[in-house]
Every structure is written in structure tokens, then in C-alpha cells.
Amino acid sequence: MTDRTNDAGTASPIRVLLADDENLIRDAVASLLDLEDDIAVIGQAASGTEAVAVARRLSPDVAVLDLQMPGLDGIEAAQQILAEVPRCACVIVTSHGRPGYLKKALEAGVRGFLPKTVSAKVLADVLRQVVAGGRYVDPELAAEAISAGASPLTAREADVLELAADGAPVEEIASRASLSPGTVRNYLSAAATKLGAANRHEAVRTARARGWI
Amino acid sequence: MTDRTNDAGTASPIRVLLADDENLIRDAVASLLDLEDDIAVIGQAASGTEAVAVARRLSPDVAVLDLQMPGLDGIEAAQQILAEVPRCACVIVTSHGRPGYLKKALEAGVRGFLPKTVSAKVLADVLRQVVAGGRYVDPELAAEAISAGASPLTAREADVLELAADGAPVEEIASRASLSPGTVRNYLSAAATKLGAANRHEAVRTARARGWI
DNA sequence: CCGCTCCCATGACATTCGTCATCGCCCTTC
């Protein structure tokens, strides 16, 4: 449309893939990003699996992935995209800024992580930053993640607590984890103690809040 | 239904208030709606309380409210807006299409209810419909709500089940409901039986899913 | 008035859960 290139930009615009299961949001963000001279939305997807397929086909500069999507979630999609299209930077956007996701996302190689509470201008800036090789994490989310610190739970304790998250009885957790019921109760008890919780449900809540499961 | 030829400039446009705590989404949807000739976003809000205040000040034709917002949620905001600005139609948009919310929203006098998975075009059409006095409910959500049917729980059972939702022990539920612990256990047991659940947690989940608490 | 349902309560019982002590096994670290 224009030959007025941005100061930092090259002649070719940033090629963006947008993935979000909410059409309203996706359409809207797409049209907003397209308003930027140096950004072009070249593909859209309504699910994680679709996002991976489109990324493979179009090889975009950056993929903007919603965290919660049917099928593959944003982080899983990012992993697959990075495996197949390494030069594509991945940015996660999310409504629920839970710190645990941030950690997993960073481990998956995601280059940007920000809540949907940011303005469109910030998103555009972040895209420019990550395609230039940089990283961006929302300061507030980062602070939360840091203040939450490392999990005091062992790997198994976290596993079992996660299985207990939906209120399943001990027996079911035991069979699903291939453990003895007694062992499950021990882990649950240990986890609750470490988390200062009165029962397993409270433990699940605090562990969730801190991003430990 | 009528041949609504949106003859742009001549007729006065639909004046829209947009409320969503996610700036990215709100900005994006606003710019998208503004693309329509006969729609003008005249105000925005990032919370339910703010939405009420802005509605009182601007008296818009229609308020588009996100369901989940800090402070007042979309339905509560709609109630207050309708109380203060009766001529303003309220439309709820939401990510999580749980049937219970639909029922509450309709009871609150909301004129439109749709998930964010719809396209922007649909949203614009819905806005035109509701300002013309009509109603619109997403067909899928409506079907879910109908298939869920009426709650088999008595009022007290639902109360108690709701208090049990966060995994609180019986004693706490009892004191919060001003009931005997034994009574609480009876209600919980009755509710679980009616819902075909093995324990209170499963009961909470199914009741939630059906919109009964 | 009678039957019905909901409300609230009590008591009894079996089951599940939370907690503790203790054990063996496999790692890693010092």
C-alpha cells in the first residue's frame, strides 16, 4: 500500500500468523494489525492444529497464538511450530495471566508473552521486537512469576495434585497414576502441608494460583 | 428481517458503548465496528462499574458488555445500565458459553447474548437487530441451555452446593449457610444423587456445566 | 382436611481422607 517504510523496518513487512478460536477477536485484531504499515497478517487459524498447519505452509515471520484454544493450546502449538519452522517467532497472548503458563511457554521457546489487557500498539511493538530477535514478557506477569518463586513440590507431588484437581477420589487418581492408593494419599498430604493448605482442594487452588500445576 | 439498507451518512448511526477489560480486544473490536457505516463506538470501558458510569453519561443506543470483567460482571452491569438508562439495549459477549449465564442474562433483560466465536459481521448485525427492538441469542448457546433443562435441585441444595464449590469443608459450609453440619451433608448427598455424581466435587462440576449453580 | 414437598435437624454406620511412622529402592552428591 505504501512505500513509506518504518525507520527500523526493511522494505518487506512483517508476515504474521494469527491464531485464536474466537473469530470476533481474531478478525478484529487482524484488521487492527493490518493498519500498521510494516505488519501484514498473512494467515489465520481457529485452533492450535490449524495454526501449525498454516505455519508450515506459509512460514510466517511471527505467530501470534492465543493460549487457550481447542485441540492444541497455544504453547503446544508453539512447540510444534518451532520444531517445523524454526525461523518463526512465537508470541503468546492470553486472557488468564497465570504464572505457570509463562514458565512453560518460555521453556517451549516462546519469544513473547503478554495478556490481552495490553493495547494494540504494544502488541505491534512486541511483534517488531521479536522478529528482530528480541524477547518480550509482560512486566506484570513476569513479576508475578518471580514472586511466586520455584515450586516446593516434587515432580510426583505435582502430578498427583494435578490429577486431584477435578475432585476425583483417591482410587481414581491412584489408577490413573499407576500408584497405590496409600501412596497417593501420602503425596497429597505432603503437598497440602508444603502449601500450607488444610485439604487437597485448597492445595490445588494455591498451586494453581502460583502456577505450580 | 426488514430490508435494512444501512444508508450510511444520512440516518444517525447506532451509538455503541463497548466494555471489555482486555484492551487489545476492545480496541480491535471498536475499530472493526467503526468500519461499519451505520455504527459508531462512542464510548469504551474497562470494567463493569466504568461501563455503568459511561452509559449514564452518554446514554448510548446499545452497550456491548463482556461477561467476565473485574468488579461488576457483564450481567450485573447490564442490570444497572437498564435501571438507569432503560432505552439502552444490552448485549453480552463471552468466551465461555455456559448456559447458566444465558438464563441469568435473559432474566436481567439483556437483549443479545453471543460467544466471541462469532464473526464481526454477525456482531454488527446483532447490534442492528437489538436497537430495532429485537433480540438475538446465539443458536448453539440457546440449544445448550434448552437441552440442559430445569434444575432438579431445590433452592437450598443449590445454595449449599454453591458454597461447596471451592472445596470448603462441611463445617465451613454449615456456618456460612447457618445450618447444621448434618443438614449440609444431607443436602450435599441429595444433590450428588440427583446429579448422578459420585461425590460433591463431581456434583459441583456437572451443576456448573449445566448452569444450575 | 389430607397428602405432598421442601426445609431443618439428629443419630448411626460405612467409607474415604488426612496424617504419621516405617520400610526398601534407586539416584546423586559429598
Add this chain to the structure above:
DNA sequence: GAAGGGCGATGACGAATGTCATGGGAGCGG
């Protein structure tokens, strides 16, 4: 190689929970 920690298990005991029977009082439609 000894110490420590995570992992998996068992047994035991008190507390919490799920289930049932039973009771009385309030309200409502036939």
C-alpha cells in the same frame, strides 16, 4: 561409601464425608 533425597509402598488411627432412616414443622394444591 555414606548421607541425603525423591519414589513407592504398607499399616494404623482419628477425622471428615457419604448414606440412610427418621423425625417435626411450614406451606401448598386437591
